[in-house]
Amino acid sequence: MIEPKSLTDEERAVYEWQMWVPEFGEEGQEKLKGASVLISRIGGLGGVVAYELAAAGVGRLVLAHAGDVKPSDLNRQLLMTHDGLGKSRVESAARRLRELNPRLEVEAVAENINEGNAAALVGSVDLVVDCAPLFEERFQMNREAKSQGKPLVECAMYEMEAQLTTFLPGETRYLHELYPEKPEWWKREFPVFGAVSGAVGCMGAMEAIKVISGIGEPLTGELLVFDLGEMRFHKMKLGPS
Amino acid sequence: MKVKIRYCGQLKQAAGCAAEEVDPGGGLSAQELIAGAAARHGEPLTGYLLDESGRLRPTVLAFVNEEQIDWETPRPLGDGDELVFMSAIAGG
Numbered sequence: 001m002i003e004p005k006s007l008t009d010e011e012r013a014v015y016e017w018q019m020w021v022p023e024f025g026e027e028g029q030e031k032l033k034g035a036s037v038l039i040s041r042i043g044g045l046g047g048v049v050a051y052e053l054a055a056a057g058v059g060r061l062v063l064a065h066a067g068d069v070k071p072s073d074l075n076r077q078l079l080m081t082h083d084g085l086g087k088s089r090v091e092s093a094a095r096r097l098r099e100l101n102p103r104l105e106v107e108a109v110a111e112n113i114n115e116g117n118a119a120a121l122v123g124s125v126d127l128v129v130d131c132a133p134l135f136e137e138r139f140q141m142n143r144e145a146k147s148q149g150k151p152l153v154e155c156a157m158y159e160m161e162a163q164l165t166t167f168l169p170g171e172t173r174y175l176h177e178l179y180p181e182k183p184e185w186w187k188r189e190f191p192v193f194g195a196v197s198g199a200v201g202c203m204g205a206m207e208a209i210k211v212i213s214g215i216g217e218p219l220t221g222e223l224l225v226f227d228l229g230e231m232r233f234h235k236m237k238l239g240p241s
Numbered sequence: 242m243k244v245k246i247r248y249c250g251q252l253k254q255a256a257g258c259a260a261e262e263v264d265p266g267g268g269l270s271a272q273e274l275i276a277g278a279a280a281r282h283g284e285p286l287t288g289y290l291l292d293e294s295g296r297l298r299p300t301v302l303a304f305v306n307e308e309q310i311d312w313e314t315p316r317p318l319g320d321g322d323e324l325v326f327m328s329a330i331a332g333g
Contacts, residue, residue, distance in 0.1 A: 045332040133333035158250050158330040179329045183300035185251065185289065186331060197333070223302075225249060225327065230259075236302075236325070239309035 002126050002212060004030035005059060011103070015057050021215070028213035033059045035212045036125040040113045040141060041065035042093045044076030044194055045155050046131030048201025049208070051079060054097040056209055060105040061097065062125055065090045066112045076194030113137040118144045127211060128152040129204055130175070133190075135182035142167070142175040151211050155204040159191050160229035162200035165238070166207045166218040178238065196228055242267060242320045246278055248286075250328035252301070255286040271305050271316040271324055272297075278326075289328060302327045 007029060012019070015029050035058050039046045042065045050061055069080045069089050079093040094108040107124075111117055113132060122128055122144040130152055132138050138154075145152040149169040156163045167174045203224070210216040219235070226233040244263055248256040256278075265274050275297060279287040292298050297312045304325040310316045318324070 041332070043333050131332035133331050135329070135331060138331060155332055156330040157332060159253075161249060161330070163250075163327070163330060178302070180299040183251075183298075183329050186329070188333065190330075190333065192333065223327075225325075227249075227259075234307060234325075236304050236327075237308045238302075239311055 002031055003034045005033040006030060007033065011057065018056065023215040024213055028215060029057060031213045032057045032209065035127065036060035036062065037208055037212075038062040038064065038121055038125040038128045040121075040128070040130060040132050040137065042077075042079060042090065043073065043131065043133070044078075044192065044197030045157060045201045045204070046129065047077050047079040047093060048198045049129050049131060049153075049155070049205045050093060050097060051100065052202055052205030053208060054101045054104050056205070057101070058104070058208075058212070060107070060125075062107045062109065062121060063090050063093055064109045064111060064113055064117075064121060065093070066110055072189075076192065076197045078194070078198065113141050115140060119148075122148055122150055126150070127208055129208055130154050131201070131204070133188045135179075135186060139176045139182065145169075146174045146176075153204050153207045153211070155200050157192050157196050157200050160193065160196055161225070161227045162196055164200055164203050164207065164219060164224040165222065166211060166220050168211070168218070168220050172220050173238070193228075199226075199228065242318075244274065244318055244321075245323045246274070247323060247325045249325060250330045252286065252289055252326050252328045255289045256282050265318065269318055271303065271310050271318055272312060274318060274324060275303060275326070290326065300329045302329075 039050050042063045069084045079096045084092040090108040090110050094106045118140045128145050152167045154165050210218050223236045247260045253259050279290045303310050
């Protein structure tokens with residue numbers, strides 16, 4: 001249960017435009033301020049999710065991502081910079097987010113999700129956004145989110161295509177139930193444009209905002225599939241079992 | 242009878258096309274059409290779609306007219322139906 005936090009006058013000024021959205025208002029903004037979100041990882045997808053949630057006024061973000069910035073990150077990982085090459089990804093991301101929103105509480109964890117840290121990281125937040133490239137991490141996070149009763153927004157991409165859905169405890173299956181096995185042919189590095197990761201990242205952030213504030217209709221029991229090569233968008237209905 | 246098949250994710254490259262239209266004749270189920278698509282394209286699509294016993298792999302979702310189908314329940318096809326295969330993809 002998210003405990004709403006009252007806003008300061010500065011926050012009312014910053015979030016004025018989105019508080020004009022019908023149904024959302026100051027009540028929705030107070031819920032965002034009281035919310036915490038885990039994002040794993042903060043690359044092409046997760047970096048955009050984190051940036052949008054920081055801009056929207058989510059109170060606390062937990063960022064999990066190991067390693068340093070590489071040249072091949074820079075086509076899509078918008079929280080990384082050329083100056084940051086060779087430096088910690090998660091520290092670079094935390095710095096950029098604080099520049100955008102100095103009121104944001106950021107916890108930078110320089111680790112990817114694994115068996116040893118998943119329970120504690122998922123347990124420390126209200127909602128999880130899964131942007132990880134490996135199915136081992138994704139399944140670990142999904143199992144924890146399900147067992148701890150946490151909602152999880154699932155974002156994925158490949159070439160010019162993307163998939164997005166939202167899992168809710170007691171209402172939907174989670175990723176490890178939708179795909180009971182990891183695809184053996186999947187590799188950590190794959191073809192994709194930054195504009196594709198950015199598009200699905202923005203949509204994933206909007207799903208998180210909807211679930212936290214209780215507005216709109218999250219993608220539960222449905223998989224949004226889109227192909228920016230053909231600008232084709234479909235909502236696929238997922239089976240019950 | 243015409244049925245459209247669309248391949249998403251890594252299946253598109255494995256099939257060598259994003260979509261195709263086939264005429265399976267009357268009375269075929271979606272499950273039989275999947276087996277037919279695998280046989281027509283051969284490897285690597287067959288290995289991506291089907292396991293050793295010829296069942297749909299658990300890493301692939303199949304939909305008819307935007308609704309997921311259950312492999313165990315034969316799904317009859319009609320003229321103009323669209324069958325979509327989708328492989329699991331991730332982030333990065």
